[in-house]
Amino acid sequence: MSDKKAQLVLDGREKPIDLPVYEGSTGPSVIDVRSLVSEGVFTYDPGFVSTAACDSNITYIDGNAGILLHRGYPIEQLAEKSSFLEVSYLLLNGDLPSPQELASFEEKIRYHTMVDEQIHEFFKGFPRTAHPMAMLSAVVGGLSAFYHDDLDIDNADHRMQAAIRLIAKMPTLAAMCYKHGIGQPFIYPQNKMSLAENFVNMLFGTPCEETTVSPVIAKAVDTLFLLHADHEQNASTSTVRLAGSTGSNPYACLASGIAALWGPAHGGANEAVLDMLSKIGDESRIDEFLLKAKDKNDPFRLMGFGHRVYKNYDPRATVIRGICAEVLDELGVDNDPLFKIARKLEKLALEDDYFNERKLFPNVDFYSGIILKAMGIPTSLFTVIFATGRTPGWIAHWNEMLSNPYKIGRPRQLYKGETKRDYPA
Ligand code: SDX
DSSP states (O other), X not given: OOSEEEEEOOTTOSSOEEEEEEOOSSSOOXXXXXXXXXXTXXXXXXXXXXXXXSOOSSEEEETTTTEEEETTEEHHHHHHHOOHHHHHHHHHHSSOOOHHHHHHHHHHHHTTOOOOHHHHHHHHTSOTTSOHHHHHHHHHHHTHHHHGGGOOTTOHHHHHHHHHHHHHHHHHHHHHHHHHHHTOOOOOOOTTSOHHHHHHHHHHXXXXXXXXXXXXXXXXXXXXXXXXXXXXXXXXXXXXHHHHTTTOOHHHHHHHHHHHHXXXXXXXXXXXXXXXXXXXXXXXXXXXXXXXXXXXXXXXXXXXXXXXXXXXXXXXXHHHHHHHHHXXXXXXXXTOHHHHHHHHHHHHHHTOHHHHHTTOOBOTHHHHHHHHHHTTOOGGGHHHHHHHHHHHHHHHHHHHXXXXXXXXXXXXXXXXXXXXXXOOO
């Protein structure tokens, strides 16, 4: 690892504690604090603001510079030149596929897009009004029932098979969540279609007529999935890793990631952005909401703004803003009032000291919902679409952890409760 070290001097101790320091290929170095438990002290880092939980080769983020790399490739270049499935292959395998490798990967995905017919029965138990994320987390966890027993997580081929199944089936399950909610029959995936075309067709197609999917819309969906594919050790990915560290099967691990993603502080923000823009309703009310966002006594936050890591523009937000304009133009809604409010809100926030001092910029969720709404996708399905995009990242991190020596994740605490006391006689 490294011969660099840090020294920890604790009051009341004669000798300082030497702690190894490790350098990554880029980014901050880390202090190995594992030996501290034998010194009788823990580190303290609620929210893991300054904690590296693992080694990883998959994604690198430079929050100050607004840089996002997947296996070294800048997200802007991948968004322009690659595809969701090519990036999925990259995240899983470490390098871009040859044309033959990509064709073979796409073929494998194509032949795993259907789900067991029994899964259709799961949906019959949900009320039509069930939130799609409630359905998705349940049915993805339920996939364990179909594959748990023939899956050896220590077998690399079994892990890759699980990755293929999950990447392939998530669009189908996502569309089923939507169809169940509107009382329409499920549409089966079509092998002649690409993953994104299939997804749009499974959302909006019916058995009554052929659906043609606009290439602009299909490309926008594919790029949205690509932009959401991975993001280092975010809350839901860390949840997948923690669940995986106990030896749970990948379907159960991804169900836990979906649950973590649902929160409005994380993947649920795209839905919350649309609710916020609709509440603002008119450009004349933006200032009122900016004041609320700055008021410490008001729980309101500017949804789609701010980020634990990015203290600069989230590069994904910049790409999505561009796609937004294209899709709205394609759909003939380029004067979409919500898009106009979002653009004005972004401008005013970026001119405001409160947001500048705290380095609060638009994140991936700020514009994505406007595109999805313009496509006719209900806001309640937005985080399901985020989860569909994030699936290759979740499973790549799960696979990376299991491909190397790992320990069960078991954080400690600063105990501030009652010390020992006897039960009353
Ligand atoms: C995602 O981790 C990832 O990588 C996540 C993600 C991924 O791809 O996986 O990028 C996806 O989750 C994007 C984030 C989506 N969430 C939102 O848009 C919700 C709104 N944002 C905030 O809730 C917040 O910015 C977080 C949760 C995203 C980050 O919170 P932090 O890092 O814990 O920051 P903080 O709460 O300590 O805020 C620092 C300061 C505070 O003010 P002070 O106490 O210093 O005066 O900034 C303020 C906060 O009040 N602040 C905001 C704000 N975000 C932070 N004030 C108003 N509006 C906001 N959005």
